[in-house]
Amino acid sequence: MTLGRRRRSGTTLVEALVATLLLSMAAAATVVAWSTMHLAPRNKLMADRALAISMSEIERIHATGFVYTSTGTTIRWYDRNGTWLGPDARTGFFRAETVIAVVLSVPTGDSDREMLEARIRIADFSNVTLYRESRTVLIFGGI
Amino acid sequence: MALVPALGIILCLTLLIAAVQQMSVQQLASFKARSNSQRALELAQIGANAYLFQLSSSFNTSLPWLPPSNPVDQASPAWPVDHATFRQRAGKDAQFPVRNYPAGTPGQGFVVGHRTEAGGVVVFSYGFCNGAVRMIRVTAVIFSPFEFAAAFGLDPYSPDMPGPGGDTGPAWTFTGSAKIVGASGSEGLVNNSPWVEWYDGPLYLTGRGNELNPTLDPAGLVSGPDVPPGHVGTGKLASPFVRRMSRSLNIPTVDEAAKQYVSKRWQINNTVGVRWFASNNNNATGIRYLVRNKTVGHPHFGKVRHLDSGPSLGTQANPVLNLGQVSGNTLAQAGMTADEEFYGVRVYPGNYFFTRVNQPSSQGATLYLRSYPDGGAGVDMSGDALVVYGDANYSTVAVNPNPNSAFEREIRFWVGDVTTGNNSQTQLSNNIWMEYRQYPSRFRILFGNQAGCAISGDSQKKFTVNMLAYNIYRPTSGQNQGIAIPTGSVTLASNTYLYGSLVCWQLDVRGGATIERQALMEQSPYEVMAYSVMDWREFR
Numbered sequence: 001m002t003l004g005r006r007r008r009s010g011t012t013l014v015e016a017l018v019a020t021l022l023l024s025m026a027a028a029a030t031v032v033a034w035s036t037m038h039l040a041p042r043n044k045l046m047a048d049r050a051l052a053i054s055m056s057e058i059e060r061i062h063a064t065g066f067v068y069t070s071t072g073t074t075i076r077w078y079d080r081n082g083t084w085l086g087p088d089a090r091t092g093f094f095r096a097e098t099v100i101a102v103v104l105s106v107p108t109g110d111s112d113r114e115m116l117e118a119r120i121r122i123a124d125f126s127n128v129t130l131y132r133e134s135r136t137v138l139i140f141g142g143i
Numbered sequence: 144m145a146l147v148p149a150l151g152i153i154l155c156l157t158l159l160i161a162a163v164q165q166m167s168v169q170q171l172a173s174f175k176a177r178s179n180s181q182r183a184l185e186l187a188q189i190g191a192n193a194y195l196f197q198l199s200s201s202f203n204t205s206l207p208w209l210p211p212s213n214p215v216d217q218a219s220p221a222w223p224v225d226h227a228t229f230r231q232r233a234g235k236d237a238q239f240p241v242r243n244y245p246a247g248t249p250g251q252g253f254v255v256g257h258r259t260e261a262g263g264v265v266v267f268s269y270g271f272c273n274g275a276v277r278m279i280r281v282t283a284v285i286f287s288p289f290e291f292a293a294a295f296g297l298d299p300y301s302p303d304m305p306g307p308g309g310d311t312g313p314a315w316t317f318t319g320s321a322k323i324v325g326a327s328g329s330e331g332l333v334n335n336s337p338w339v340e341w342y343d344g345p346l347y348l349t350g351r352g353n354e355l356n357p358t359l360d361p362a363g364l365v366s367g368p369d370v371p372p373g374h375v376g377t378g379k380l381a382s383p384f385v386r387r388m389s390r391s392l393n394i395p396t397v398d399e400a401a402k403q404y405v406s407k408r409w410q411i412n413n414t415v416g417v418r419w420f421a422s423n424n425n426n427a428t429g430i431r432y433l434v435r436n437k438t439v440g441h442p443h444f445g446k447v448r449h450l451d452s453g454p455s456l457g458t459q460a461n462p463v464l465n466l467g468q469v470s471g472n473t474l475a476q477a478g479m480t481a482d483e484e485f486y487g488v489r490v491y492p493g494n495y496f497f498t499r500v501n502q503p504s505s506q507g508a509t510l511y512l513r514s515y516p517d518g519g520a521g522v523d524m525s526g527d528a529l530v531v532y533g534d535a536n537y538s539t540v541a542v543n544p545n546p547n548s549a550f551e552r553e554i555r556f557w558v559g560d561v562t563t564g565n566n567s568q569t570q571l572s573n574n575i576w577m578e579y580r581q582y583p584s585r586f587r588i589l590f591g592n593q594a595g596c597a598i599s600g601d602s603q604k605k606f607t608v609n610m611l612a613y614n615i616y617r618p619t620s621g622q623n624q625g626i627a628i629p630t631g632s633v634t635l636a637s638n639t640y641l642y643g644s645l646v647c648w649q650l651d652v653r654g655g656a657t658i659e660r661q662a663l664m665e666q667s668p669y670e671v672m673a674y675s676v677m678d679w680r681e682f683r
Contacts, residue, residue: 015146033163114390135244139192
């Protein structure tokens with residue numbers, strides 16, 4: 001009988017399999033993290049731009065004022081940088097839909113004193129992904 | 144052996160992944176905070192606008208999210224409070240009533256309060272959203288129907304779109320070379336004469352007025368001294384001259400104005416409109432004959448005093464103010480002595496109700512309007528100080544005989560329908576003299592009568608008035624029974640010069656007539672068509 005077994009350097013099959021498994025899991029997690037690293041700032045950028053577009057739309061509505069505002073739906077298109085593409089644009093990166101309707105009507109004689117509500121919806125070009133929804137109210141003489 | 148480096152790599156990757164996740168969460172939290180803060184500002188703006196709408200409607204509207212009346216003039220702690228105090232008290236203190244917006248959305252909404260100031264209000268509006276709070280302060284002034292235009296016609300109907308009762312307009316009819324100085328406008332068709340002269344402007348075409356006058360684009364002129372004849376001062380030309388607005392201005396009717404006036408003035412719920420004043424007026428006390436001492440050498444020669452009574456108005460239910468010639472007998476019975484002669488009829492600040500005013504042009508009694516409070520001063524037609532005494536000894540200056548009216552300065556004529564029979568047209572002339580002349584708004588005629596009004600005069604003496612002639616009547620018989628029919632027609636005769644503001648359903652301006660917008664208007668807290676925001680800013 002030979003005294004002691006001679007130890008040989010190297011990795012056992014089990015060790016190799018476990019190491020491979022762990023590295024695979026880590027690699028998969030890294031891929032996910034990598035993807036998140038790419039998407040998170042992009043999503044935040046889109047959300048930031050949608051917020052800016054929403055603020056711009058609300059300010060535009062207030063600047064127009066009650067007496068110059070008609071009820072109905074308008075759609076304005078913005079590029080990926082949040083720049084308005086002009087009145088003739090029919091598509092773009094961001095879609096800003098504004099719906100203005102009478103929300104309150106008080107009889108004052110032959111006509112009614114009205115309060116208008118504007119709902120602004122900022123979505124992607126296909127109107128599937130909703131980035132932001134805002135509202136504002138217009139009255140005669142108001143903000 | 145392979146495990147050790149593998150675990151080392153895994154550790155590094157784990158740290159990387161944790162850092163990425165932390166970054167994502169922070170960015171999301173930062174964006175959420177900004178988003179909530181922006182929404183809180185939007186809600187503060189919504190709250191302010193909703194509150195101003197409620198104020199002008201006397202809080203008679205009802206939607207669950209509308210803010211309730213919340214005067215904070217005497218609030219403790221004094222408004223505006225800081226955000227920390229707001230968070231402590233919102234929804235818990237009666238002075239901080241919370242309204243969620245949209246209705247039923249928890250965690251976001253507004254709290255609004257107001258402080259009354261001379262001529263307007265200051266509104267404090269707190270908006271909140273998921274913990275974020277923002278507050279704005281809005282300064283708004285009263286905007287009355289007489290605020291913005293020399294003349295404004297309201298009838299939006301036309302032959303292709305007739306209104307109730309067969310009304311086909313137009314809102315304005317011009318014949319000859321009428322002149323309009325200052326802002327004016329129409330919500331209906333302007334039957335324009337090519338000789339009409341428009342000075343200064345702008346010309347507002349609102350609601351249907353915008354559609355019915357697609358090519359109306361007059362060349363504006365600049366007013367100057369005696370341009371047009373009788374004009375004082377120099378104006379400025381508005382640019383653009385014509386302003387088109389898609390929405391109606393929703394001018395209130397005289398009945399609505401009467402309800403609002405009574406509600407704001409005396410906190411009384413007036414449900415009948417202008418006829419409320421038939422039994423609540425100053426007719427019996429505030430209209431007096433004026434006589435002047437005519438005896439040369441008399442110690443009181445030239446002095447003027449008021450008698451204890453004025454013209455008979457007929458029945459209380461259907462009073463008529465007749466300003467024709469007055470007989471000596473009538474004046475003697477009222478207290479005029481042999482040393483005195485008839486001078487005119489004086490009206491003191493207060494509220495008066497008539498079913499008709501009959502004032503022949505340039506004949507009959509001059510109507511003096513004491514358009515100032517007790518202790519003030521006015522002038523006669525020569526520009527000299529006019530002092531009116533209240534007693535036969537000419538020892539005491541006359542005070543306002545209307546009860547509790549010493550500080551009043553506005554004279555309001557409320558003209559309503561007769562209770563039986565047909566109405567007769569009111570006729571006014573420029574034989575009306577406003578003793579304190581700076582503010583035409585101190586004489587207001589709110590004309591709710593179906594028969595209309597005709598105004599005559601000349602360019603030498605301006606007819607100073609703020610007049611609203613617009614109401615709804617419902618026939619009690621005939622084919623239009625029960626139908627709401629707008630009414631309110633005013634005719635300005637040739638060469639009449641009206642200074643102030645004229646808002647009516649249908650306006651007929653004859654050749655040579657001039658309407659000039661008042662340069663200065665005093666705000667009345669009782670006729671609020673809307674509140675007009677002058678300034679808003681955020682408070683932190």
